[in-house]
Amino acid sequence: MRKKVLYVDDEKSNLRIFKDSFRRDFDVYLAESGYDALKLLESTMVDLVITDQRMPEMTGVELLKEITEKYDSIPPNRLILSGYADDGEIEKAFKNFHLSKFISKPWNYNKLKETMIQALS
Incomplete structure (x- = not known):
């Protein structure tokens, strides 16, 4: 059965590129x-959440906090994929909100796919 991945980003071009890159996997x-x-x-139940950090209204870390509090049934497979990192916020996400890895933009398809597979296993 194919794994369900949720990707959150406020930039439509990033969403399109991500979906085009990983829809076969x-x-x-x-x-x-x-x-x-x-x-x-x-x-919708998902197996992996990947979020940008810097978004208007709610950051990626704030999203992971909400997911941790509201959707305990979602597996703790969470990645932040961002060109922006506030070290304190990212550290808090690792400690409290099941963040498993921070990946810097721009990302490499093979490396990101490998990281996703690791997070899902």
Whole structure:
């Protein structure tokens, strides 16, 4: 059975590139904001959450906090994929919100796919 991956990013071009890159490997779900991601999670169980950090209204770390509090059934497979890192916030996500890896943008397809597979195993 194919794994379900949720990718959250406020930039539509990043969402399109991600889906085009990984749709053959995973069932890819997209959300343009943390709020959209939380709405999707009300009805869809996913195996892996990947989020950008720097987004308007809700950061990636804030999203992971909400997921940890509201959707305990989601496996603790969480990645932040971002060109921006606040070390304190990222550290908090590792300690408290099941962040398994921080990946810097721009990402490499093979390395990111390998990281995703590791997070899912």
